[in-house]
Amino acid sequence: MITAKRNGEADMVVHRQAFSSGNVLADLPATPGTNELIQVLASHAGNGVKIERIVSHGHATPLYEWYDQTRHEWVMVVQGEAIIAFDNERDDLHLRAGDYVDIPAHCRHRVAWTLPDTDTVWLAVFY
Amino acid sequence: MITAKRNGEADMVVHRQAFSSGNVLADLPATPGTNELIQVLASHAGNGVKIERIVSHGHATPLYEWYDQTRHEWVMVVQGEAIIAFDNERDDLHLRAGDYVDIPAHCRHRVAWTLPDTDTVWLAVFY
Numbered sequence: 001m002i003t004a005k006r007n008g009e010a011d012m013v014v015h016r017q018a019f020s021s022g023n024v025l026a027d028l029p030a031t032p033g034t035n036e037l038i039q040v041l042a043s044h045a046g047n048g049v050k051i052e053r054i055v056s057h058g059h060a061t062p063l064y065e066w067y068d069q070t071r072h073e074w075v076m077v078v079q080g081e082a083i084i085a086f087d088n089e090r091d092d093l094h095l096r097a098g099d100y101v102d103i104p105a106h107c108r109h110r111v112a113w114t115l116p117d118t119d120t121v122w123l124a125v126f127y
Numbered sequence: 128m129i130t131a132k133r134n135g136e137a138d139m140v141v142h143r144q145a146f147s148s149g150n151v152l153a154d155l156p157a158t159p160g161t162n163e164l165i166q167v168l169a170s171h172a173g174n175g176v177k178i179e180r181i182v183s184h185g186h187a188t189p190l191y192e193w194y195d196q197t198r199h200e201w202v203m204v205v206q207g208e209a210i211i212a213f214d215n216e217r218d219d220l221h222l223r224a225g226d227y228v229d230i231p232a233h234c235r236h237r238v239a240w241t242l243p244d245t246d247t248v249w250l251a252v253f254y
Contacts, residue, residue, distance in 0.1 A: 021220065021228040024203065042201045042229045042254075047174045049254040051201050074169045074178050076151065076250070078205075078225070093148065098205070101148040102169045123203070125252055127169075127176040 024053055024078050028119050032057030054122040056082065061110035068108050071126045076100035080120025085112040151180055151205050155246050159184030181249040183209065188237035195235050198253045203227035207247025212239040 020042065029037055037055040044050075048071070061067065066087050077095040084093045084101065087108035093101055103109055114120040147169065156164055164182040171177075175198070188194065193214050204222040211220045211228065214235035220228055230236055241247040 019217075019229060019231060019234075021226070023225040024227060025225040041227065042199070042252075044199060044254050047176070047254070049174070049176055049252075051252060051254075072169070072171060090146075098150040098152040099148070100151060100168065102146060104146065107146075123250075125169075125176075125178060127171050127174070127178075127252075127254065 024121060024123060028055060028121070029057075032059075032119070035059065048126075050126045052122075052124045052126070054124055056080070056111065056114035056120040056122065057118070058114055058116040059111070060113055066108035066110050068106055069103075069126070070105055072105050073103045074100060074125040074127065075103065076123045078121040078123055080118055081115045082111060082120050082122070083113040085110050151248060151250060155182060155248070156184075159186075159246075162186065175253075177253045179249075179251045179253070181251055183207070183238065183241035183247040183249065184245070185241055185243035186238070187240055193235035193237050195233055196230075196253070197232055199232050200230045200251055200253050201227065202230065202249055202251040205248040205250055207245055208242045209238060209247050209249070210240040212237050 022041070024041075036059045039053045039055075040050060041053055042051040077097055077099050079097055081097075082095050084095065084103075086092070087110075092112060093099075095101065149168070151168075163186045164180075166180045166182075167177060168180055169178040204224055204226050206224055208224075209222050211222065211230075213219070214237075219239060220226075222228065
């Protein structure tokens with residue numbers, strides 16, 4: 001559990017904004033939605049870096065659709081399993097808990113598969 | 128397991144550099160060293176963002192020493208347990224697997240304690 005001393009309402013608000021904490025495996029959705037659940041855990045207004053938690057539950061990128069991102073993406077599977085496919089000669093990656101991959105900007109990729117029966121939790125850093 | 132097709136030596140080198148992958152819990156040190164083990168998993172030459180794996184094994188920041196960093200640090204405990212202390216009115220944070228905290232730049236903090244008998248694996252994003 002994470003605790004933080006609060007001295008008063010105004011102080012509390014400032015600290016909550018500047019100093020967020022939590023658990024990447026907490027508060028998973030009770031039932032899977034139509035789309036993946038994406039939550040921003042941290043971001044930097046100046047350089048645009050973003051850290052996200054993504055929860056998949058059998059979700060995959062539609063066939064023939066690709067992510068083509070302006071930023072590098074370092075992504076790790078915290079829980080569950082997933083397969084990432086790439087639009088080049090590279091083989092698919094099967095990621096299990098703790099596995100990460102650093103996907104360069106504009107490297108076209110898609111999520112080909114995630115475990116159908118449980119939540120797959122990703123941690124993604126767009127930098 | 129992570130696999131990637133290689134078409135030749137020159138191709139392989141380029142891809143290895145641009146496209147690193149692994150597991151944050153793999154290749155832990157056989158015996159703990161004098162200092163924490165710090166490994167850069169990804170970095171961006173342009174904006175200086177860095178993603179590190181840190182392995183502690185009973186290590187702590189020396190008493191009365193503080194980290195005072197120019198960058199924000201989003202840090203998560205992947206395995207193990209740790210306590211982070213702050214140089215202000217904020218209470219210590221006891222972090223267990225999956226717990227994260229976003230430490231603003233120049234927020235003075237130290238690692239007060241990590242589990243003495245096992246590896247505590249951190250994932251840190253300096254952004």
